[in-house]
Amino acid sequence: MPVEQAGAQVDTPAGGELATEYMGLRLPSPLVASAGPLSQSLDSMKELEESGVGAIVMFSLFEEQVRREEAGSPEAPPASQSDEPAATDAYLRLLEAGAGELSVPLIASLNGFRGGEWTATARRMQDAGASAIEVNIYAVPGDLSMSGAEVEDRHLEILQSVKDVVSVPVAVKLSPYFSSLGQMALRLDEAGADALVLFNRFLQPDIDIRRKEVVAGAGLSGQDEGLLSRTWLAALHGKVRASLAAASGVAGPDDVVKALLAGADVVMTTSALVRHGASYAGELVNGLRHYLIRNQLTLGRLRGMLAVPADTRVDEYERSGYLAVLEQARRRHGL
Numbered sequence: 001m002p003v004e005q006a007g008a009q010v011d012t013p014a015g016g017e018l019a020t021e022y023m024g025l026r027l028p029s030p031l032v033a034s035a036g037p038l039s040q041s042l043d044s045m046k047e048l049e050e051s052g053v054g055a056i057v058m059f060s061l062f063e064e065q066v067r068r069e070e071a072g073s074p075e076a077p078p079a080s081q082s083d084e085p086a087a088t089d090a091y092l093r094l095l096e097a098g099a100g101e102l103s104v105p106l107i108a109s110l111n112g113f114r115g116g117e118w119t120a121t122a123r124r125m126q127d128a129g130a131s132a133i134e135v136n137i138y139a140v141p142g143d144l145s146m147s148g149a150e151v152e153d154r155h156l157e158i159l160q161s162v163k164d165v166v167s168v169p170v171a172v173k174l175s176p177y178f179s180s181l182g183q184m185a186l187r188l189d190e191a192g193a194d195a196l197v198l199f200n201r202f203l204q205p206d207i208d209i210r211r212k213e214v215v216a217g218a219g220l221s222g223q224d225e226g227l228l229s230r231t232w233l234a235a236l237h238g239k240v241r242a243s244l245a246a247a248s249g250v251a252g253p254d255d256v257v258k259a260l261l262a263g264a265d266v267v268m269t270t271s272a273l274v275r276h277g278a279s280y281a282g283e284l285v286n287g288l289r290h291y292l293i294r295n296q297l298t299l300g301r302l303r304g305m306l307a308v309p310a311d312t313r314v315d316e317y318e319r320s321g322y323l324a325v326l327e328q329a330r331r332r333h334g335l
Helices: 042-051 063-071 087-101 117-127 148-163 181-190 223-236 253-262 271-276 280-294 314-333
Strands: 020-022 025-027 031-033 055-062 106-112 132-137 170-174 195-198 206-208 213-215 243-246 266-269
Touching (some): 020 243, 031 280, 042 055, 042 280, 055 087, 063 087, 063 106, 087 106, 106 117, 117 148, 148 181, 170 181, 181 195, 181 223, 223 253, 253 280, 266 271, 271 280
Parallel strands (some): 106 132, 132 170, 170 195, 243 266
């Protein structure tokens, strides 16, 4: 049975209106600046707002930073003994400043994977003015004995521990690497996730064969990465109550439209804004608005137009599409 989504939009006459909702938050547009370097200063966040983003996700505060500070590690000296404030304090100060001066929702980001008291920092983020918390669960289990079920349960534990200490909405940013991503999404939805952000990008180092060493891979995302995100947006649209956010492969206005057609409530991007500057958000927003006007569509009608039909089994739908593509390839290439 389809369910009413948290980000649902009421239809209004087609005129390029972009106001929408995400996790119950009112946004002037569905374009969201995701966590990245452009949220590391108040000036750049103001530029993002002026360019038309509907919300901003701040850069992540990491579990390791919180743990070191709580333990009083020499790697993280108290602010009184250093020229730089502790990472958590600096983060909260910027968050408080942004929340006080920006008119769009400011979403704080916590990044981690282990259980523990570090998640209680979410309450301090809420108190500093965060409109919501995005929990970025970067889970690459290094313990080879850790089962898939344990990995999934850890996601639920982290979500619950954050939900226990805040009253603002909580989004979960997760990876696509589950044996049954659909079931994981349903479990997170049932556990109270207010949004699912698809997907997290894992560090994928390369190898330099001349120097015979590992090369860190922290490049910007590519446009093709949006294919997997849109596949799961289309599958989950109408199946979960949580809002859905596209967060991969958004390079231009067409990618924004595609994600919304697949069923996203909001479309997040960092790489495009880093490549072209914060003002590029205006081009993405205007591209979406012009598309709506040209096609005489409202945002509400556009959203989910190409999602998996509510009365169709997702696995059968995807399987039939797979077979159709193979048949097209056979005809075209004589396979």
